[in-house]
Amino acid sequence: xxxxxxxxxxxxxxxxxxxxxxxxxxxxxxxxxxxxxxxxxxxxxxxxxxxxxxxxxxxxxxxxxxxxxxxxxxxxxxxxxxxxxxxxxxxxxxxxxxxxxxxxxxxxxxxxxxxxxxxxxxxxxxxxxxxxxxxxxxxxxxxxxxxxxxxxxxxxxxxxxxxxxxxxxxxxxxxxxxxxxxxxxxxxxxxxxxxxxxxxxxxxxxxxxxxxxxxxxxxxxxxxxxxxxxxxxxxxxxxxxxxxxxxxxxxxxxxxxxxxxxxxxxxxxxxxxxxxxxxxxxxxxxxxxxxxxxxxxxxxxxxxxxxxxxxxxxxxxxxxxxxxxxxxxxxxxxxxxxxxxxxxxxxxxxxxxxxxxxxxxxxxxxxxxxxxxxxxxxxxxxxxxxxxxxxxxxxxxxxxxxxxxxxxxxxxxxxxxxxxxxxxxxxxxxxxxxxxxxxxxxxxx
Amino acid sequence: xxxxxxxxxxxxxxxxxxxxxxxxxxxxxxxxxxxxxxxxxxxxxxxxxxxxxxxxxxxxxxxxxxxxxxxxxxxxxxxxxxxxxxxxxxxxxxxxxxxxxxxxxxxxxxxxxxxxxxxxxxxxxxxxxxxxxxxxxxxxxxxxxxxxxxxxxxxxxxxxxxxxxxxxxxxxxxxxxxxxxxxxxxxxxxxxxxxxxxxxxxxxxxxxxxxxxxxxxxxxxxxxxxxxxxxxxxxxxxxxxxxxxxxxxxxxxxxxxxxxxxxxxxxxxxxxxxxxxxxxxxxxxxxxxxxxxxxxxxxxxxxxxxxxxxxxxxxxxxxxxxxxxxxxxxxxxxxxxxxxxxxxxxxxxxxxxxxxxxxxxxxxxxxxxxxxxxxxxxxxxxxxxxxxxxxxxxxxxxxxxxxxxxxxxxxxxxxxxxxxxxxxxxxxxxxxxxxxxxxxxxxxxxxxxxxxxxxxxxxxxxxxxxxxxxxxxxxxxxxxxxxxxxxxxxxxxxxxxxxxxxxxxxxxxxxxxxx
Numbered sequence: 001x002x003x004x005x006x007x008x009x010x011x012x013x014x015x016x017x018x019x020x021x022x023x024x025x026x027x028x029x030x031x032x033x034x035x036x037x038x039x040x041x042x043x044x045x046x047x048x049x050x051x052x053x054x055x056x057x058x059x060x061x062x063x064x065x066x067x068x069x070x071x072x073x074x075x076x077x078x079x080x081x082x083x084x085x086x087x088x089x090x091x092x093x094x095x096x097x098x099x100x101x102x103x104x105x106x107x108x109x110x111x112x113x114x115x116x117x118x119x120x121x122x123x124x125x126x127x128x129x130x131x132x133x134x135x136x137x138x139x140x141x142x143x144x145x146x147x148x149x150x151x152x153x154x155x156x157x158x159x160x161x162x163x164x165x166x167x168x169x170x171x172x173x174x175x176x177x178x179x180x181x182x183x184x185x186x187x188x189x190x191x192x193x194x195x196x197x198x199x200x201x202x203x204x205x206x207x208x209x210x211x212x213x214x215x216x217x218x219x220x221x222x223x224x225x226x227x228x229x230x231x232x233x234x235x236x237x238x239x240x241x242x243x244x245x246x247x248x249x250x251x252x253x254x255x256x257x258x259x260x261x262x263x264x265x266x267x268x269x270x271x272x273x274x275x276x277x278x279x280x281x282x283x284x285x286x287x288x289x290x291x292x293x294x295x296x297x298x299x300x301x302x303x304x305x306x307x308x309x310x311x312x313x314x315x316x317x318x319x320x321x322x323x324x325x326x327x328x329x330x331x332x333x334x335x336x337x338x339x340x341x342x343x344x345x346x347x348x349x350x351x352x353x354x355x356x357x358x359x360x361x362x363x364x365x366x367x368x369x370x371x372x373x374x375x376x377x378x379x380x381x382x383x384x385x386x387x388x389x390x391x392x393x394x395x396x397x398x399x400x401x402x403x404x405x406x407x408x409x410x411x412x413x414x415x416x417x418x419x420x421x422x423x424x425x426x427x428x429x430x431x432x433x434x435x436x437x438x439x440x441x442x443x444x445x
Numbered sequence: 446x447x448x449x450x451x452x453x454x455x456x457x458x459x460x461x462x463x464x465x466x467x468x469x470x471x472x473x474x475x476x477x478x479x480x481x482x483x484x485x486x487x488x489x490x491x492x493x494x495x496x497x498x499x500x501x502x503x504x505x506x507x508x509x510x511x512x513x514x515x516x517x518x519x520x521x522x523x524x525x526x527x528x529x530x531x532x533x534x535x536x537x538x539x540x541x542x543x544x545x546x547x548x549x550x551x552x553x554x555x556x557x558x559x560x561x562x563x564x565x566x567x568x569x570x571x572x573x574x575x576x577x578x579x580x581x582x583x584x585x586x587x588x589x590x591x592x593x594x595x596x597x598x599x600x601x602x603x604x605x606x607x608x609x610x611x612x613x614x615x616x617x618x619x620x621x622x623x624x625x626x627x628x629x630x631x632x633x634x635x636x637x638x639x640x641x642x643x644x645x646x647x648x649x650x651x652x653x654x655x656x657x658x659x660x661x662x663x664x665x666x667x668x669x670x671x672x673x674x675x676x677x678x679x680x681x682x683x684x685x686x687x688x689x690x691x692x693x694x695x696x697x698x699x700x701x702x703x704x705x706x707x708x709x710x711x712x713x714x715x716x717x718x719x720x721x722x723x724x725x726x727x728x729x730x731x732x733x734x735x736x737x738x739x740x741x742x743x744x745x746x747x748x749x750x751x752x753x754x755x756x757x758x759x760x761x762x763x764x765x766x767x768x769x770x771x772x773x774x775x776x777x778x779x780x781x782x783x784x785x786x787x788x789x790x791x792x793x794x795x796x797x798x799x800x801x802x803x804x805x806x807x808x809x810x811x812x813x814x815x816x817x818x819x820x821x822x823x824x825x826x827x828x829x830x831x832x833x834x835x836x837x838x839x840x841x842x843x844x845x846x847x848x849x850x851x852x853x854x855x856x857x858x859x860x861x862x863x864x865x866x867x868x869x870x871x872x873x874x875x876x877x878x879x880x881x882x883x884x885x886x887x888x889x890x891x892x893x894x895x896x897x898x899x900x901x902x903x904x905x906x907x908x909x910x911x912x913x914x915x916x917x918x919x920x921x922x923x924x925x926x927x928x929x930x931x932x933x934x935x936x937x938x939x940x941x942x943x944x945x946x947x948x949x950x951x952x953x954x955x956x957x958x959x960x
Contacts, residue, residue: 002630024630032859040518040614045630 002026002065003358004091006051006081007072008034010329011096014351015069016044018372019358021439026060051081057088065091069354075099079113086114094357096350098122098237119353125346126241129323130249132342133230133296135215139201139342142367143208144378145409145428150208151179151367151376152215155336156200160218168192173213175416176206179404179432180374187374187434189404203369205376205406205430207414229294231256231319233280233310234301235266238325238346242298247272254289256280280310283317292318299324299340304331311340374434376406379445381427386444393419402434403441455959460514461524464608465531466507468601472535473500475592476585479539483581492542493581500535507531516611519957522948525598525618529940532597533559536589543582547571552929559936561589562597563943564819566683566789566912569925569932573688580669583686587676593943594680594819595643595713596620603636612636618948622816622824623865626714642716643679643819650675650705654698663698670694678702680819681709683789683912690791690920691779696771699779699792710736710786710814731854732815736825740778740785743809748777750802757797766793777802784809787821789912791920803915807898810905810914821910821942823873827866829853834863865947872946873908880904880938887931903927907935908942 001023005012008029016025016038025044028051029035038046049056051070062068068091070078075097082093095115097103103120106112131141140153156163162170167178167190178190182201188194196202204214230246232239235257246253247270254274257263263277278285280301291297297314299307304326311322326332326343335343348368356366367376381387386398392405407430408415408423415421423429433441476497483489516524536558540548548557553569560567575583592600598619602612612632617625628635655671657663666674670686677684687693691702708716711733718726727733751766751773766773779792784806795806812828814820833851841847850857881904888895895903895917902914903924913920924932941949951957 026630039627040611040617043609043612043630043632045627 001067002061004028004057004060004062004065004068004085006068006070006078008038008046009071009073010347011351011354012069012071013038013042014329014347014372015071015354015358017042018351018355018368020044022442023358026065028056028060052077052084054084054088057081057085062089062091065089067092067094067358069094069096069358071096071350071354075102079115082116083114092116094119094354096121096354100237100241117357119350121346121350122237122241124349124353125238125325125344126245128344128349129238129242129298129300129325130245132323132344133228133246133298133321135212137215137218139336140367140369142376144376144430145407145412145414148207148409148412148414149205149378149407149428149430150211151203151205151406151430151432152211153182153201153203153369154215154218156196156198156202156218158198160198162196162202162218163198165196166192167194167196170196172217173206173210175407175414176204176210176214177404177406177417179203179205179376179406180369180434182370182373185370185373187370187402189402189432189434201370203374203376203432205404205432206416207407228296229290230254230296230298231289231291231294231314232298232300233314234299234307234325235259235262235275236300236302239298239300240266240270242300243270243273281306281313283313286313286317294319295321297322301325304328304335308335308338308340311335312338315339369432372435374402374432375438376430376432377445378428378430381423381425381429381445383425385425387423387427387429388425390423391419392417392421392423395423398444400437400440402437404432406430406432456519456523456957457511457515457517458520458523459511460516461520461527463508463511463514464516464524464601465527466504466510467605468504468528468597469500469507469531469535470504471601471604472504472532472592473497475588476500476539478588479581479585482584483579486580489539489543489579489581492539492579493585495542496535496538499538503535514607516608516615518611518614521611521614522618522951522957525615525944526949526952528597528601529562529944532592533562533936533940536562536585539582539585543579545579545582546577547925548578550929552932553925556924556932556936557586558589559939560907560912561586561682561684562593563910563939564590564593564677564680564682564787564821565907565910565939565942566590566677567907567918567935567939568684568912568923570923571925573686575686580686584669584673584676586684587673587682587686590680590682590684591647591676592680594682594709595640599636600640603633603640606633609633619944620816621814621818621820621945622712622826623862623869624816626817628714628717638717639713642713642720646705646708647675647679650678650702653701657695657697657701663695665694666698674702675705678705678788678790679709681706681786681788681814681821681910683783685790688921692791692793696775699775702790703779703782706782706786706788706790707737707740709788710782710818710820712815712817713819714817729854732826732829735829736785736815739812739825740782743785743805744774744778744781747781747802747805748774750805751777751798754799754802757793780806781809784911785812785820786814786818787909787911789906789920791913794919794921796915796919796921807902807905807915810902810909810911813909823870823909826853827870830858830863830866831870834867869946872950876938876941876946877904877908880908880934883934884927884931887928887934891928893926893928903935904938907938910939910942 003023004026005016006028008027016027019025020043027044027046032048035046035048062085068085070081078095082095094117096119098121106118138152142151180203181188181190230253232255243253243255252272256276263275267275297319299310301307307324311324314322321341323342324340326345329345332343352368387395405417408417409428480493483493537554540554548554548570556569596619598615602608654666658666673686715727783790813822813824816824816826837849881901885900899916903918906914
């Protein structure tokens, strides 16, 4: 299909890059230099212009477009671009917004602003943080099939109970599949005799219970439950949403905000949250407030550097796990290397959500692994699929190297895939696919 | 995997060479046309059978250097530069194997092949006749120009999926003019569109020429000639299996060829807009208007000179232009268009023209076609930008505080793009003078007596991919008498000229090879 992406920033470029192999992509950006570099870096048509102007949209032939994704760094621009496009085309419009107010308006009245789907960066990031909090040791978590299937990525740290075991030995859980091992940036599909070594990242797919049990195995920490101590640093959009989601789970997070007016506002809006007005880099304050006993610290300030500092300080005083929000995608690995447990990149989370939407209709859910080296997809099996009415073993023979069937749900019930499991039409299948073979696999599904 | 140690080289040359191998391998497919011609006429079968085997073997061997090539920006330049060198070398094989006439000598064979692929049209074929050369070889000589016209690398991008990601940069290095225009989201599709438009023009020209022949208006335009000439008109090449070039055909054929040369020198992206029912884009395009205007004005001037000039007569074929309206108009328009677009066809021996008319053609040699066309030379768009920036220079002399961006079609040009255009044009002129000087020195070294104008036009005609110059290298002459060293220099000039200097020169800098 023809997709128009407005805004060639990190999110826009990321989306364009993941769509380019399969779709006709047109990227619009106001910055000529960015357009120039995109022309040569990606196989897309890059146009210089204002995505909210009719002339530019006509030049991009928005009339023939199936989808328009407005993903500039400015909420209003995105919304206006969508509504302008709606006046001259039937394209499905997606707008990326930060402000919760716009999202609330849109959710209250679907189709407002001519936006068919609104992606809230802050809300998505907060969701990612909260789901990571629910799984100790997980680097990345996604749910599929309406919550019946969960995918998680764990790093195998020194002294981990599964280090130096074979996959067969480590796989002691009912309904859990070891989908992949990432080693030195390479994706390998594990076999029974593959040995897991320290420093590997393991991607598992299975029922939420078995994934949690596996997480407990790796990290015999108390699970994050209602009694857990959560500290959120920074009361911006992401911090606020994160606190709100923790509240919804019946927890009482603490939120540290430096700005007195903002702290007051947060305290009014978050009844179950303890809002503390202070500077989170004040060591004396941290020990006074027993941040050292926190199970989970979220650093969601407005700059990557501050988030790194706060996470490291929290680790230093004794907090169990820290999650830092990192705006710069290139820093994710670096932060995790120097001691932040998990770095969450809002742009990546957003790109993932939008990519989900652009997949063919049958693909319902997508998770990108390690900077798009692999993807986890959920599909509903139809009659044309290679999977339909075949055993896993038979369809595996059809697929290239790099594909693992992780889980199957039938009418909401999880079935653990074994070689002789027969997949029926209508089943939801969660697959792990190496990006290198994605184009080859997509038509088969 | 045995990894040899590269001497501190930061360019993955194996990837580039491997892709060059792929292109060379596919060149064997192009050799099927002369092979089938050889089969049809029963002459030259071994030549082209061997050439195909040679291309496949060499290509496959080069491919094995890197089974999974991954082109970065630097490797792209190397790949484009080497591709043109490699196809010229492989394209010379049929001349060598056939072993007939002057082009059987290695330096001459390479010259003829490079002149073909770069769409120059300068020839070292002593005797252009089917008595000496097989029809298959002559069709190959035409076909090299057709392949080189829209660009070998553009064709590769259109066909090879592995070039889709870096394709834009590769095409940029090869395509004439500053920058490229993506017509569609996918670069491979853009490349295919360009080639299809090019192919369509070629077919239309063939149909017209052959129809004229069947209608009795063009007795010499046999089926063979009707196939052979479109193959060198559309790439602005200029080779002809006829020794007397287009003089061999009737007036109506000459008239028909003029618009096709004009089209060949036009930015092909504009035709895409015409196809998409936005023909206004063609006539609104600044470059096209200047291009048409310059050719119109020059043709008019030359026509007047010819009309009022002395009677001309070539040896054995007197051509009446003085006082003949149609004839002076036709030859003036044909010759001016042929030189400006860098085609290099001749409708008559313009060597016989008087001084002013010849100097008009010398002037035309430095104009060039449009960006994104198959023409060579400096290109209209660069001149347009230079003229505009000179105007700005004059304006800011009077108003030192004025801030005036140079505009093209209403859009302000980036100062960096301007710098690139100045640099290119300056380099072009410098190379032209250096080339002319070296040719003159080399000629006197071997005792070949050439005039200044011959040295100058030989340099201009090879660097600009035009073909014929003046004097000894005039339209009915050839480059045969130059020493081998000069021919190799001209091979270099053609190569550099076709790739527009910078992509080749960058390979000669040490900074390119190290970090």
